[in-house]
Amino acid sequence: MRFAAVVVLSCLLLARSAPAGSRRCGDDVDGRGTAVPCDCGDVLVSSRTLGHADPITRHACDGPGLVVNLRGHAPAELSLAGRAIEGSGQGIGIEVTGGGGGLTLKGPGAVRAFGVGIQALTGALTAASDVLAAENHGDGFQVAGVGYAITRCEAVRNGHDGFQLRGRDFRVEGNRALENGRRGFAIAGRDADVGGPSGNEAAGNGRDGLAVRGSGHIVEGTHATANGGPGVRAHVSQGQIKALVAVGNRGKGLRAAGHDLLVSDSQAEENRRGGIDAHGTTVRDGGGNRARDCRVGRPCK
Numbered sequence: 001m002r003f004a005a006v007v008v009l010s011c012l013l014l015a016r017s018a019p020a021g022s023r024r025c026g027d028d029v030d031g032r033g034t035a036v037p038c039d040c041g042d043v044l045v046s047s048r049t050l051g052h053a054d055p056i057t058r059h060a061c062d063g064p065g066l067v068v069n070l071r072g073h074a075p076a077e078l079s080l081a082g083r084a085i086e087g088s089g090q091g092i093g094i095e096v097t098g099g100g101g102g103l104t105l106k107g108p109g110a111v112r113a114f115g116v117g118i119q120a121l122t123g124a125l126t127a128a129s130d131v132l133a134a135e136n137h138g139d140g141f142q143v144a145g146v147g148y149a150i151t152r153c154e155a156v157r158n159g160h161d162g163f164q165l166r167g168r169d170f171r172v173e174g175n176r177a178l179e180n181g182r183r184g185f186a187i188a189g190r191d192a193d194v195g196g197p198s199g200n201e202a203a204g205n206g207r208d209g210l211a212v213r214g215s216g217h218i219v220e221g222t223h224a225t226a227n228g229g230p231g232v233r234a235h236v237s238q239g240q241i242k243a244l245v246a247v248g249n250r251g252k253g254l255r256a257a258g259h260d261l262l263v264s265d266s267q268a269e270e271n272r273r274g275g276i277d278a279h280g281t282t283v284r285d286g287g288g289n290r291a292r293d294c295r296v297g298r299p300c301k
Contacts, residue, residue, distance in 0.1 A: 024071075025054075031071070038066060045071040045099070049079040050109070057083040064091035065114060068124070070100025080109020080131065087114035089137050096120035107131040107153075116142055117158065123167070128153055139164045140180065150175060161186045162205065174198035180205045184227065187212040187219075195220035199243070208233045209249065215239065222246075230255040231271065234278075241278075242266065242286065252277055253291060262286045263296045276300065 025038035026046035037054040038044060040061035050057050056065065065085045070076050078094070085093050093111035096103050096119070103120075107130030111117045117133030123145035132154045133140030140155030141163045149171040155162030155178070162177030166188040173196040177184030184202030187194055187210065194200065194212065199221025202209030209224030209231045217239040224231030224246045231246030234256040244266035246253030253268020256278035264286025268275035275291025285296035294300035 025066075026071075026076075029071070040065060042066060044068045044076075044078060047076040047078070049081050050083045050085075051081060054083075056085055060086045060088055060113070061091065062088055064095065065093040065111065066095070067092075068094065068096040068103055069098055070103065070124070072099075073101055075101035075104065075126065077104040077106055079106045082108050084110040084112060086110075086112050087136075089113060090115050092116045092119045093133070093136070094118045096122070096125045098122045098124045100124070102126035105129075105131060110134060112136065116140075117155070118142070120145065120148075123148075127151070132156065133158060133162075140177075141165065143167075143170075145170065149173075154178070155180060155184070162202075163187075165189075165192075167192075171196065172200060174200065176201045176203075177205060177209075178203050182206055183208045183211050183229075184224075185210040185212075187214070187217065189214045189217075191216035193218055193220075195222055195243075197221070199223060201225075202227060202231070208251070209246070212236060218242075219244070224249060224253075227251075230273075231268065232256070234258065234261075236261055240264070240286075244268070246271060246275075254278060256280075256283070258283065260284075264288050267291060268294075 025036045025042040028046040039055040093114040105128040110132040112134040117136040117140045119142045127149045129151045134156040136158045138160045140158040145167045152174040154176045159181045161183045162180040163185045168190045171193045184205040201223045203225045207229040209227040211233045213235040215237045230251035231249040236258045238260045240262045242264045246268040249271045252274045253271040254276045257280045259281035265288035268291040276294045278296045283297040289300045
């Protein structure tokens with residue numbers, strides 16, 4: 001996925017905003033179908049597809065972008081529809097605080113140049129797809145909850161972590177974290193599916209490509225290249241790491257610890273501090289691991 005068209009068609013049209021608002025906006029703000037366009041600082045209470053009628057797409061925000069606090073109990077969708085929400089280094093671009101039956105955040109579209117790009121820490125975000133979080137002062141994405149999905153999103157040149165995700169039974173697939181100041185992905189919690197058939201990519205981040213801790217995680221298909229620390233750093237129990245490709249990282253390709261951890265079908269090449277090093281209680285070599293120096297509990301098969 002690429003977001004060049006979003007940046008060209010939307011971001012370059014932005015000018016400095018007027019003072020932030022605080023009114024309700026959305027396609028149905030009162031339960032009677034009244035639609036109100038969204039501006040900086042507004043509270044989204046229902047579904048909305050952003051367009052030229054929404055002032056937030058036409059100028060940069062001096063503070064927060066949108067706060068999402070849904071009315072009623074029904075699920076809702078915020079579609080960026082190829083638009084960008086841009087800030088001035090402060091506040092949160094899209095903050096999902098609660099309400100309703102959960103928000104789906106749908107791209108293509110961009111959230112850029114805020115303090116934090118997208119924040120959803122109350123479990124009210126059910127899914128985000130095809131969204132770019134770029135050049136935010138802190139993290140690109142901060143999400144916590146149960147059963148949510150982050151797919152085909154990008155975090156690029158954010159000051160801290162690209163993706164900071166925690167919770168239980170969530171899915172992270174087909175995403176890219178590029179040139180962020182700290183970690184590409186920071187994963188914590190239980191039973192997350194990190195990668196799936198499409199994997200995830202972490203390249204050129206200041207520290208770890210992917211850092212994962214907790215239990216029951218399946219980390220599959222990570223491509224970690226040219227990161228400032230290990231390609232993947234893991235402290236996981238009762239989990240799996242498989243089909244990792246780690247090339248040219250300043251730390252090890254894979255640095256892992258834990259118990260009842262299975263490592264398989266992974267390769268690490270040209271990493272400055274070594275290839276694959278996984279140790280702990282009942283760390284198991286599932287076979288297919290390749291590196292000049294490869295140790296999974298004992299030297300690899």
